[in-house]
Amino acid sequence: MLELYHSPISTCSQKVRLVLAEKGLDWKSNLIVFTRGDHLTEDYLKLNPNGVVPTLIDDSDPIIDSSVINEYLEDVYPEVPVRPRDAKGTARMRAWRQFIDEVPTPAIRYPSFNAYFVPIWQKLSEEEFAAYARRLPLRKHFYGHMGRGGFDKQAIDEALDKLRQTLERMEKALVTGPWLAGDQYTLADVSITPTVVRMEDLGLGNMWSDLPGVTDWYRRIQARPNFSTAYMPGSRDLGPSC
Known part of the structure; x- marks a missing residue:
């Protein structure tokens, strides 16, 4: 199953959640709380050295940067397209x-x-x-x-x-x-x-x-x-x- 490290208020997280929802994909939610410093923990920085959200995990591999994540989702799950065919x-x-x-x-x-x-x-x-x-x-x-x-x-x-x-x-x-x-x-x-x-x-x-x-x-x-x-x-x- 896909996993997403994200924050509700993060606009970049919202961008990825829009694509996940548009494609009807199931995913596990891992909430990052900024005021708690979740994005700067050693474990999270191993996934995303930029220390920002979101981070997508697919088959144990982290995908970072919201625009990259959304293109990745289109590449791997093209059945409901969010990119022109031509x-x-x-x-x-x-x-x-x-x-x-x-x-x-x-x-x-x-x-x-x-x-x-x-x-x-x-x-x-x-x-x-x-x-x-x-x-x-x-x-x-x-x-x-x-x-x-x-x-x-x-x-x-x-x-x-x-x-x-x-x-x-x-x-x-x-x-x-x-x-x-x-x-x-x-x-x-x-x-x-x-x-x-x-x-x-x-x-x-x-x-x-x-x-x-x-x-x-x-x-x-x-x-x-x-x-x-x-x-x-x-x-x-x-x-x-x-």
């Missing part, structure tokens, strides 16, 4: 996925971390926070930039600008097809869904109120059966700071 369609889908990985996925972390993690880090001393950040394999500099008080207005404004750019690009694409890469629901739609959901949860849903294509796309995304399955309890709970 090469050009796949290229268009991957161009979207690459853009999403490089632009909106990092951008949403800035308001998300301010909302969810800053109330936790403020309870630590500067020394405790610095010691935690130094343990992070990938994001110690990101945490250093954030600090215990969160990201400043300039960083947040830049992140929101990138998110708006993404929404406008989506609007243009949705003129020619019901989904981002055309007629088929694909990994492009999967990849951006957690970011749009997180924006709504952060009170940023007005950012697409003037974009009818995105508004309709999001309505249809939420109506898909995989959505309610992937968004398990706790997935949208960002705490009292929201």
